[in-house]
Amino acid sequence: MIIMANVQGVDKIQDSLGYLVLTEEGAVISSGGDLQNAEALADRLTKLVYTASRIPVSPDRRETFHKISVIWEQFMYVITVSNHRIYVCKRPYNPQDPAVA
């Protein structure tokens, strides 16, 4: 029950291919799917989150991001931070109107 409470439902996202729940330091609390036991990936994602937190997204300096998406051709990672936890969800990427050159 305690373990599932830490996941906060990220494992039940529709069309999710995998998930990670990390501490602020990048330690894996829970993982599943394609991201099961992906500790190396978790480490890189944590560094990415810290770098992204230094980029001002809006003119309000106090405001930080609420979501990061890292998008490849077929899939993407959606990352959010809440309550001292980093939540990562791997999802398929299906653009509705792909840009054509």
Next chain:
Amino acid sequence: MERQLEKHLEETCRVPGISGALCADNNGLCLAARGCKPELAGHVASIAQQAAQLHPNSSTTPVICIESEGGSVLIKSENDVTMAIRGNSWVALKPLCMRRLSAIKRAMGYTTHLSNSLSSLF
């Protein structure tokens, strides 16, 4: 060459909803910036490299979208140029980012054609 690059960034920033744009090289050197502090070039280049390292065997580099209530930043790296665009909505930014990165590549002297990989931006 700088004039062309700056001209492209100026045109980008004239689009409604766009508040800033920045170009950086692989080392984090700011090549040009409009509406953004040049000091952010290092962070922009760094995040693009970190994202690419998530899947180093991928044939394409990913698009990074950082969103908040007040706006979004879209970051994409192609060849040795990393571009960041800041605006209101990443949905509105996506086709613009693709066109601008292609134009900036030409301004930088890259002769590669707009590849299919850029359509994977969105």
